[in-house]
Amino acid sequence: xxxxxxxxxxxxxxxxxxxxxxxxxxxxxxxxxxxxxxxxxxxxxxxxxxxxxxxxxxxxxxxxxxxxxxxxxxxxxxxxxxxxxxxxxxxxxxxxxxxxxxxxxxxxxxxxxxxxxxxxxxxxxxxxxxxxxxxxxxxxxxxxxxxxxxxxxxxxxxxxxxxxxxx
Amino acid sequence: xxxxxxxxxxxxxxxxxxxxxxxxxxxxxxxxxxxxxxxxxxxxxxxxxxxxxxxxxxxxxxxxxxxxxxxxxxxxxxxxxxxxxxxxxxxxxxxxxxxxxxxxxxxxxxxxxxxxxxxxxxxxxxxxxxxxxxxxxxxxxxxxxxxxxxxxxxxxxxxxxxxxxxxxxxxxxxxxxxxxxxxxxxxxxxxxxxxxxxxxxxxxxxxxxxxxxxxxxxxxxxxxxxxxxxxxxxxxxxxxxxxxxxxxxxxxxxxxxxxxxxxxxxxxxxxxxxxxxxxxxxxxxxxxxxxxxxxxxxxxxxxxxxxxxxxxxxxxxxxxxxxxxxxxxxxxxxxxxxxxxxxxxxxxxxxxxxxxxxxxxxxxxxxxxxxxxxxxxxxxxxxxxxxxxxxxxxxxxxxxxxxxxxxxxxxxxxxxxxx
Ligand code: SF4
Numbered sequence: 049x050x051x052x053x054x055x056x057x058x059x060x061x062x063x064x065x066x067x068x069x070x071x072x073x074x075x076x077x078x079x080x081x082x083x084x085x086x087x088x089x090x091x092x093x094x095x096x097x098x099x100x101x102x103x104x105x106x107x108x109x110x111x112x113x114x115x116x117x118x119x120x121x122x123x124x125x126x127x128x129x130x131x132x133x134x135x136x137x138x139x140x141x142x143x144x145x146x147x148x149x150x151x152x153x154x155x156x157x158x159x160x161x162x163x164x165x166x167x168x169x170x171x172x173x174x175x176x177x178x179x180x181x182x183x184x185x186x187x188x189x190x191x192x193x194x195x196x197x198x199x200x201x202x203x204x205x206x207x208x209x210x211x212x213x214x215x
Numbered sequence: 216x217x218x219x220x221x222x223x224x225x226x227x228x229x230x231x232x233x234x235x236x237x238x239x240x241x242x243x244x245x246x247x248x249x250x251x252x253x254x255x256x257x258x259x260x261x262x263x264x265x266x267x268x269x270x271x272x273x274x275x276x277x278x279x280x281x282x283x284x285x286x287x288x289x290x291x292x293x294x295x296x297x298x299x300x301x302x303x304x305x306x307x308x309x310x311x312x313x314x315x316x317x318x319x320x321x322x323x324x325x326x327x328x329x330x331x332x333x334x335x336x337x338x339x340x341x342x343x344x345x346x347x348x349x350x351x352x353x354x355x356x357x358x359x360x361x362x363x364x365x366x367x368x369x370x371x372x373x374x375x376x377x378x379x380x381x382x383x384x385x386x387x388x389x390x391x392x393x394x395x396x397x398x399x400x401x402x403x404x405x406x407x408x409x410x411x412x413x414x415x416x417x418x419x420x421x422x423x424x425x426x427x428x429x430x431x432x433x434x435x436x437x438x439x440x441x442x443x444x445x446x447x448x449x450x451x452x453x454x455x456x457x458x459x460x461x462x463x464x465x466x467x468x469x470x471x472x473x474x475x476x477x478x479x480x481x482x483x484x485x486x487x488x489x490x491x492x493x494x495x496x497x498x499x500x501x502x503x504x505x506x507x508x509x510x511x512x513x514x515x516x517x518x519x520x521x522x523x524x525x526x527x528x529x530x531x532x533x534x535x536x537x538x539x540x541x542x543x544x545x546x547x548x549x550x551x552x553x554x555x556x557x558x559x560x561x562x563x564x565x566x567x568x569x570x571x572x573x574x575x576x577x578x579x580x581x582x583x584x585x586x587x588x589x590x591x592x593x594x595x596x597x598x599x600x601x602x603x604x605x606x607x608x609x610x611x612x613x614x615x616x617x618x619x620x621x622x623x624x625x626x627x628x629x630x631x632x633x634x
Pocket of ligand 1: 286321322342344510511512513572575576593
């Protein structure tokens with residue numbers, strides 16, 4: 049089972065990881081895993097478990113291009129993020145790192161702290177309350193990147209970008 | 216009929232050119248990039264992905280990668296100093312010539328000053344405010360570590376061609392009102408996600424300088440945009456290398472059009488903790504400040520310092536207020552030193568920092584304490600952005616910054632000029 053972590057609207061990258069906690073500023077870059085939401089929600093990092101789900105309002109990840117924001121979430125093993133709208137740089141960074149992001153509004157459907165089972169391949173969430181939630185299928189190029197494990201393994205495997213025709 | 220051109224937005228024109236075939240909003244295309252910018256903050260991770268994960272030994276074109284040390288410049292501690300030293304060594308090993316080291320200034324401003332950003336180019340940067348390059352009519356966009364490493368290794372990137380939101384300015388600014396107020400007004404109308412996945416075109420501002428255009432281009436990301444383009448026309452564009460295929464085309468498709476009448480625009484203030492939380496200054500009430508901070512890629516240029524100096528001239532900043540000026544570039548600082556702008560700022564009681572990002576991301580050079588209030592000419596007032604999450608950041612123009620420094624509370628420029 050996975051826990052739902054509920055967040056509000058316009059969650060920005062300074063909330064996910066303040067610039068002061070960038071790997072650039074740290075002695076030990078592995079410490080990054082200690083800092084997601086360090087100020088915005090201090091109970092998150094110590095309690096999050098691999099596979100947990102972030103559910104948020106619109107414009108999740110707005111602000112800076114810092115890939116260490118989704119990287120920190122990957123380091124703690126976030127299973128997926130569900131929001132009605134993602135800020136584009138965050139979305140791209142998360143995609144590149146292979147973190148599944150689903151575009152849907154579940155802020156009224158799910159509750160903070162509740163236990164769910166998430167099947168990323170099928171795009172289905174089952175809740176302990178007996179709900180079955182179908183997530184919208186992402187475009188095929190995105191699924192290809194996820195299943196390769198991110199854009200770098202994808203590029204290494206195919207020698208091209210998604211959709212690119214190479215002579 | 217064969218041969219009829221479908222009208223394109225500026226983004227569609229540039230990305231069609233870069234893709235080598237016509238593209239329209241919504242298409243996913245692989246495009247060639249003309250310039251890759253990386254700064255000190257993310258370069259160490261970019262280099263790691265480039266060599267260790269992608270297995271690339273060299274960047275695709277050492278002349279078309281620019282490295283700027285601006286985010287923590289000069290270094291604040293041993294970690295950052297060591298990483299910067301490593302970055303300089305890597306730049307030498309790769310034969311990269313466009314290194315702009317500590318003190319030269321903020322990446323976006325520097326690349327424009329150096330003439331590396333030109334109309335019609337595709338420029339990707341490891342920084343969300345890479346929309347800045349739209350000030351000269353380049354398609355500039357910010358990306359993260361992995362995308363920048365891939366672009367630096369291959370000279371290509373993939374993109375979903377964005378739809379375009381059109382912001383049309385009408386009329387001229389009143390005294391004490393400037394490009395920042397237009398940008399914040401647009402954020403107030405469109406909100407922080409109003410142009411997500413889209414590009415913004417700013418029309419009706421042909422009279423603005425390249426610097427003022429950069430204010431708008433950098434603020435485009437604050438409404439979620441992938442790029443913020445100003446058509447390269449008007450007197451300020453005369454020195455640019457404009458390709459003959461790049462021009463606003465009648466009939467291009469805009470998903471939304473917003474008109475803003477400059478002649479009625481009041482100074483705008485973005486209140487904590489979201490950029491789109493914007494009000495007219497006159498509606499704000501009395502907000503006392505501890506710090507006035509003039510700087511950043513949005514409003515730290517020579518013309519911003521000069522606008523502040525015009526208000527500060529012959530006056531003293533209020534006691535108990537600290538005014539920090541961090542020029543966006545060494546070139547701006549030189550100009551300010553030459554024409555007396557700097558003398559005016561110093562005489563008023565301001566402090567000058569090393570050209571660069573300064574305290575914009577709360578790492579050094581003026582970090583805020585809990586409960587401090589800062590009037591900031593930058594682009595983000597997110598909680599904790601400039602230091603303590605208990606500090607409050609208000610965004611406004613350089614003119615408002617100067618007026619505020621004189622009184623100690625957020626002040627309309629006209630109120631001090633009339634005194
Ligand atoms: S001045 Fe601020 S917003 Fe601009 S590039 Fe530097 S850190 Fe980013």
